Amino acid sequence: MQSSAFALSPTTPFLNTRKLTNRSSYLRFYSISLSSSKKSFDLNPIRDDSGLPAPRSLPFRSLSRFNSWISSPPLASDRGKKSFQAEATSIPESAGESAKSSSLNRTLELGVLFGFWFLFNIYFNIYNKQVLKVFPNPVTVSTFQFFMGTVLVILMWGFNLYKRPKVSGSQLVAIIPLALVHSLGNLFTNMSLGKVAVSFTHTIKAMEPFFSVLLSLLFLGEMPSIWIVASLLPIVGGVALASITEASFNWAGFWSAMASNLTNQSRNVLSKKVMVKKEESMDNITLFSIITVMSFIMCFPLTLFMEGVKFTPAYMQTVGLNVKEVCVRSVLAALCYHAYQQVSYMILQRVSPVTHSVGNCVKRVVVIVASVLFFRTPVSPINSLGTGVALAGVFLYSRVKRIKPKPKTA
Template sequence: MWITGILGRPKISGAQLVAILPLAIVHTMGNLFTNMSLGKVAVSFTHTIKAMEPFFSVLLSALFLGELPTVWVVLSLLPIVGGVALASLTEASFNWAGFWSAMASNVTFQSRNVLSKKLMVKKEESLDNINLFSIITVMSFFLLAPVAFLTEGIKITPTALQSAGLNVKQVLTRSFLAALCFHAYQQVSYMILARVSPVTHSVGNCVKRVVVIVTSVLFFRTPVSPINSLGTAIALAGVFLYSQLKRLKPKPKTA
């Protein structure tokens, strides 16, 4: 977009790059942890755990932005945590590596959102959301590329893919489409984050979880027990309750 002129190239100072670097680090870690979880457990279970985003968003917003939640908002987080716990106990594909990877992705992604919002509200230093996310993505590439090369290396060459019985053209095509869709999703996510609070953003993200969970169960034909379904439903109902309580503004005190 910068090369074609569709998007104006930002003028970045060294101080801004230093401020953005932590965002790139947690962004990279969040993607790594999510993919680690997806490799260990069912897609639907990973996204059930990631429904706990509001819990971490509230905690991190209180720590870094000074946004203290009301008692009712805190109470609404209980069914989210309880529902995820219930779903975890009855998940056929459950293992600790997949569980903790998904939990770690919650922490890192919500840290990125809260820190990004903190950077966005500093008007004198802020970038527009598209350029901010673009710089984070470029930094993330340079952080991850050496690691991927050292750990995977020859495993991702066309010869290695063919020897593993994979269709190289299909792998490259699907990888490109997945990358395009993922970047578009993240870009839209940042555009929304620039307009709402991190907590509201995490609630909207949980609506996406419903679509992902249902679609993955149907597409991959993942076995889901009634108790597992109940746990997922409780967690998502908690997210809905939480979103409704967040809309309620405390009444101003009268003298």
Template structure:
């Protein structure tokens, strides 16, 4: 048989205020009515006769009221539990966010250190970049095959739209590795602090997005700081400098192209950013493969490494760790961005937190590389780097404020 609650018998009592339900321990009613209270044994307390058997209607009324009280008590307990869970959930999310930031920094540090060690021993940046795309492609295909990542359904039109992004992504990573092979890690990252300058410039030229006066002024310490650091950099050479600058241009071109070309069509399934990044990585692998063969050739064969007097195990281990960290830290950044977004940080944190985290990440990489490689740094060089990074942070804050449209 169905219970009274299941067939709706508790509704008449639940629909009125809980105070209107008679108490199971005392008589009396509400509003002058004399609804008898029921004891647990089905007896009612009569003012004249004491305990007498309760009528079926009175028992039914009591059951309904008890059910209503139970529902109210459960709801109150549920709200209390939800509040505790929300508090606990907030703490858990904060810890998760801190862990993601820490992992992002750690992967960046390991990538830059191992990558620099490999580039010093094996100065073939095209080969090393292609190896990084190869490892990223293997990881992406593995995630699609195992179902860890949903395999994307992509049309030919979407592939054509993604192709320019893959080209500039390939070039950006190649130029970064070329710079890292020529100059100190700290100097490459100081030059890469110029990214906002090229972002504003390219957005104005190709998107018509004119920056505010304050945004333009925030670019001055960036340019001045990089110039000051460059003049006093011990490892300075023009090949490393212009490679880092070219990396800035190509990466910011990718951002502009992503706004201009990646238009979501109604008849096409939209790509989340992890899948988008994975597809770009696979395309970059195929784009750079013929360039590698026709320029540097294959330099990672055991025969070549042995003939160059290099330790095979050491080169392979460091190369694979660097390549894995390269792909992994970008995946972490995507999840911080919106697990659908550098492309895991923006959806889970405010823009302020993200911009601070990004600046701190660059500082952490620069300081760590200086300490690890014992890079000579003069006080003026440090001052220039500090000014440039402060300008980047100021730019990221001012960029958030958009001018209000003027009333017609």
């Protein structure tokens, strides 16, 4: 039997410790016996004089080399960490700035729209009053305003300034009653403006919430809360106080303004009662455009029947009117009427109905003050108090509309 033995140590020239990947490679082996019969390996570690296994110690030199080999550089330097943190914190700051910028732009846009809404309304009432004062034909004036609105709608659709809608038969049937009450509302408003002062007409029109609650109760079955009923008291009381002390008061102007309130609020109730299918719904601007065209079609034959053809240069000259002045102011009044209605619907698409109602209350105050200053309408202190109380009631009504009744528990 032949055997061979090898003594291996880390100092063997042809073994490089840097290439060893196992710590057991640093152990010194005493002998490796190879037997041809048993074919086994006998690996015995070196023992000391006491017979115990020698401790597995590594040479200091080899250990230092091993430590230097397994050591690794840091993943990122401090400078890299600082730059990474700076970039991470800059993201939410830019997002916050963009959100603030978007909110500011939206606020500015709403401010501009509200400003144009008030401005167009002021000029409409002033020019309209000037025309009706010398040309007391409210049906003709109303029809001309719808005619100018129809021209603007056709131009808007023709030049693709706004998408031309595809109206179905069911939509036309639903819009007809809305166009009817819209026409009557404008007609009664012009009748009132021709009879009484602009400020008094708008004071009476402050009673719109009263008719809204009444019609909603009668036709929709909506029971008003105690807060809504309480807010109606100053409205009714303020209008009554202003009517008693109004210098230009007459019953024709008073009941015309009341009829305008009734028809305008009937339009709102009908829009809830006569619902169009969701797949056939349209936006507010398109709806108003269609209502304007239909109102002109309805009012034109009514004008011929009630007042005849009077909006002509020949007729105006026979009654001693300045044709150019009347025509220019009529056109401006019609343009302002259509413009403030369009802007009103644009605002309604951007804000809640309650916010729009508050804006409408402020608009009425602005119109009353502007008309009093422009026409130098005599206003007594009691009349001013009544108007102020009525408008305060309208504002209170718009606020309590936010209060939702608590659901009844079984």
